[in-house]
Amino acid sequence: MTRLILGVDVGGTSTAAGAVTSDGDVIGWQSAPTRGATDPVAMMTALIAGVRKAVGYRADTIEAVGVGVPGPVDAAHGRIGEPVTHVPALAGRPLGPELRERLRLPVFVDNDVNALALGEWMFGAGKGSHSLVVLAVGTGIGAGIVIGGRVVRGVAGFGGELGHVPVNFDGPRCFCGGRGCVSVYASGRGIADAARARVAGNPHAVLVRAAADDPQGITAPLVFRAAAEGDVVAASIVDEACQAMGAMLGIIVNGLNPKVIVITGGVAQSLLSLEPKILGAAAEYTLTRALAATRIIIVPGDKRLGVRGAAALALYAERTSL
């Protein structure tokens, strides 16, 4: 009988749940809106019930549940940390124990980017490699670090907060309270904010017109599109984002020298065509032989990768003591 793990990827907008084989194949998945769910735990339970029914397996073939949640998570206790800007209803909740009681299954909860990193390490681009860093570039930038088969959590759970390492010590304030963080330049939010600041007071700017004359409607995908179409303001913002991404890669390559770096997340699709520019920038900030030994790839974000990663949390927890 096929052994199945349930993976649940909780996002700010929607939550996806799927059944995953021990080889990492997602054999069925469903999603539901996160925003608006008054009780996200009930929503997840219903979603899981739907998946169980859809995959047509008896309940006893499901061995465990892994759940990836944005933001800080106390993985040892399955408790969601605070602040959780994306899913406020989960802040401080003992999600692991709550789900365990409802589902009568082992449940493992961790940060969603740690989950993605474990998924890539077990089944994806980093399969079998000693060390791997996953950068998830979306509204914010998160990272998961796996070295020697272990997730680097740090002493207080902040290991892998690479979105908030400075790439410019003289740079502007970041929304995290820090300064010159890579997120200021290269996250979806940072790119959109920079564009809005640059067109402020100029209602005729290409970006403002592209956003239906509402500067607040300027989004990162819109900036990438305008840059590709030759808008000078958008192009300079995208150039700066690529340069900051290159510096971030320099920090990872020279600092940790992992075998594989995967760039994924919602913004990764827009970065695909910019890969030569990003890798060119990375070469400016890295020791040549360190860079030569590290493979850097861009993998567009995909809900199934999130589901697979969440399932990997359960498989990982079996091998190690959290």
Place this chain on the structure above:
Amino acid sequence: MTRLILGVDVGGTSTAAGAVTSDGDVIGWQSAPTRGATDPVAMMTALIAGVRKAVGYRADTIEAVGVGVPGPVDAAHGRIGEPVTHVPALAGRPLGPELRERLRLPVFVDNDVNALALGEWMFGAGKGSHSLVVLAVGTGIGAGIVIGGRVVRGVAGFGGELGHVPVNFDGPRCFCGGRGCVSVYASGRGIADAARARVAGNPHAVLVRAAADDPQGITAPLVFRAAAEGDVVAASIVDEACQAMGAMLGIIVNGLNPKVIVITGGVAQSLLSLEPKILGAAAEYTLTRALAATRIIIVPGDKRLGVRGAAALALYAERTSL
């Protein structure tokens, strides 16, 4: 009978060897000039013979030898990498096997900052802690990272090259070929270079007079001294060094969130009185709770710490398979 390990700390200027107990006590040490030694292996062998004689123990109580060498080292084979700017005579040599044959003892060779990190982790400020980063600030800046009891070497041995991570992606070229590296701002060489550039063409500058009217005589300690005495140019260079150190600490605290960060090396003595400024800068670049969980201390460099660290290499190698 006391169990002893020999530690050999190879520096660009001098090499120190000492006998170290399994508790990390350095019970005797000697040093010899590295520069000018035509055969550094013969010099090390003679130094070790001297230490053996001086500690008055019989040869059979010496269990192993650890050797810390600046620059890249293939620790698995005890071979010195290239380029080795500090000890050119060692470049590419199989130092481990050569010493093993001469001494008839197990010999373990690694990068000197990895050695320092293991020494701090086994016997010093990071004793018993899960994770530790040592920053050695001297002519250049090196680092050693220990997570979960293992040295982070990276896939090609560049793990821990934190001196060459960018803290300013728009910054000037570094001597490593990179750009905006922390070493540009905060290493001994970077500080002296910045000072020379700032006083170029001004023979009456305080720094030039302090260097006996020869701008080439400006050193980092001289810049720190002039800053403490109120020289404005020196003070602005020291301020920038502290800010860059803060950003570097931000990268480590947010990226890895280790339990302990030790700042040591030849420049650490000058940094002691600047600790409030450096920690203040670090607070600008770190997530508050991540910083609160990490202890940051400045430990002035000391040859005995190098010897102890080198001995720790041998103790570490016994526990793990390199």
